[in-house]
Amino acid sequence: MEYKQTALIIIDMQNDIVLPDGPACVRGALATVPTIVEALTYFRNNRRPVFHVVREYREDGSDVEITRLEKFRQGKKYALPGTPGCEIIKELAPAPGEYRIVKNRFSAFMNTELDFMLRRLDVTQIAVCGTQYPNCVRTTVFDGVCYGYAVTVLTDATSAASDAVAQANIADIKNIGVTCCTVREYIGKQ
Amino acid sequence: MEYKQTALIIIDMQNDIVLPDGPACVRGALATVPTIVEALTYFRNNRRPVFHVVREYREDGSDVEITRLEKFRQGKKYALPGTPGCEIIKELAPAPGEYRIVKNRFSAFMNTELDFMLRRLDVTQIAVCGTQYPNCVRTTVFDGVCYGYAVTVLTDATSAASDAVAQANIADIKNIGVTCCTVREYIGKQ
Numbered sequence: 001m002e003y004k005q006t007a008l009i010i011i012d013m014q015n016d017i018v019l020p021d022g023p024a025c026v027r028g029a030l031a032t033v034p035t036i037v038e039a040l041t042y043f044r045n046n047r048r049p050v051f052h053v054v055r056e057y058r059e060d061g062s063d064v065e066i067t068r069l070e071k072f073r074q075g076k077k078y079a080l081p082g083t084p085g086c087e088i089i090k091e092l093a094p095a096p097g098e099y100r101i102v103k104n105r106f107s108a109f110m111n112t113e114l115d116f117m118l119r120r121l122d123v124t125q126i127a128v129c130g131t132q133y134p135n136c137v138r139t140t141v142f143d144g145v146c147y148g149y150a151v152t153v154l155t156d157a158t159s160a161a162s163d164a165v166a167q168a169n170i171a172d173i174k175n176i177g178v179t180c181c182t183v184r185e186y187i188g189k190q
Numbered sequence: 191m192e193y194k195q196t197a198l199i200i201i202d203m204q205n206d207i208v209l210p211d212g213p214a215c216v217r218g219a220l221a222t223v224p225t226i227v228e229a230l231t232y233f234r235n236n237r238r239p240v241f242h243v244v245r246e247y248r249e250d251g252s253d254v255e256i257t258r259l260e261k262f263r264q265g266k267k268y269a270l271p272g273t274p275g276c277e278i279i280k281e282l283a284p285a286p287g288e289y290r291i292v293k294n295r296f297s298a299f300m301n302t303e304l305d306f307m308l309r310r311l312d313v314t315q316i317a318v319c320g321t322q323y324p325n326c327v328r329t330t331v332f333d334g335v336c337y338g339y340a341v342t343v344l345t346d347a348t349s350a351a352s353d354a355v356a357q358a359n360i361a362d363i364k365n366i367g368v369t370c371c372t373v374r375e376y377i378g379k380q
Contacts, residue, residue, distance in 0.1 A: 062311070063307055099252065104303045104306070105306075111306070116253065116295075120256075
């Protein structure tokens with residue numbers, strides 16, 4: 001049987017984005033924390049690579065997406081390095097040996113070392129979760145497919161502002177051939 | 191007259207790479223510090239953007255170039271985030287409003303936000319200095335040209351392990367149409 005290494009990619013589960021009073025709160029994110037913990041525990045127990053992908057923005061907005069820049073400059077600032085809001089929520093804090101990847105754009109692959117590091121680890125399959133579906137999750141999934149990874153989206157560990165948005169994105173993602181399943185379904189298949 | 195914004199790009203002037211006892215010391219680097227200070231002062235006085243590009247490697251080597259990996263694992267570790275060796279040498283410490291760009295590969299453009307940030311600032315011209323000529327400086331210069339920037343190399347603010355290596359690289363760089371001049375010549379032309 002061909003050896004296939006699988007990595008878990010957890011996206012943007014930072015205080016500013018997950019907690020209800022966070023300036024960039026995604027409504028569905030907090031409810032997924034226990035399920036992400038299940039996935040994370042499974043990967044840890046099986047000694048598989050884990051990548052925690054996070055946003056970071058410079059305080060002057062010089063690296064913020066152009067469509068978000070005006071609000072950012074007007075005061076909707078978040079994911080500033082060194083602030084508590086930028087930190088990964090405590091339930092999902094990276095363990096030694098896990099990787100933290102900083103991104104300034106939607107996709108975890110864009111202008112980051114993620115692809116290089118996955119290749120080094122012989123990873124050919126990735127399981128993606130976190131937040132939020134229409135932006136960072138979806139662009140990461142599409143880029144992952146483009147780079148040649150077998151991608152699975154862990155649906156009950158991934159979130160959006162509403163269930164309607166989540167379902168619409170899952171439908172589109174399935175349509176390009178990406179597996180979408182729950183964490184327990186995923187673990188059951190391993 | 192067309193407005194052209196110019197940015198200064200200072201490459202890899204970190205303690206581990208510049209200081210004589212640094213594990214990745216480039217012999218010519220320390221001698222260029224006063225000249226880089228001149229260039230930096232000029233850019234600061236003229237309120238032009240400054241980018242300090244630095245190496246960072248993860249301690250387990252998972253993001254080190256494949257050709258450097260064996261030595262890195264054998265103990266030649268450097269540019270580890272959080273260590274004094276990873277810091278920019280004190281004479282060139284970034285001032286508020288200047289940018290620090292982290293790279294894991296040779297070119298300052300590869301998998302970094304540099305190009306996006308330069309574009310945001312309307313930068314069309316870059317002046318490059320730092321260390322070392324054959325690797326990070328040269329790849330940055332070539333990529334800069336490929337991305338459409340007018341590139342100048344500040345020759346007396348840029349270094350290599352030997353003058354022969356520096357001169358051979360300057361010749362190649364001139365041959366693709368990049369301006370190579372001293373810091374004083376550069377300032378004189380502004």
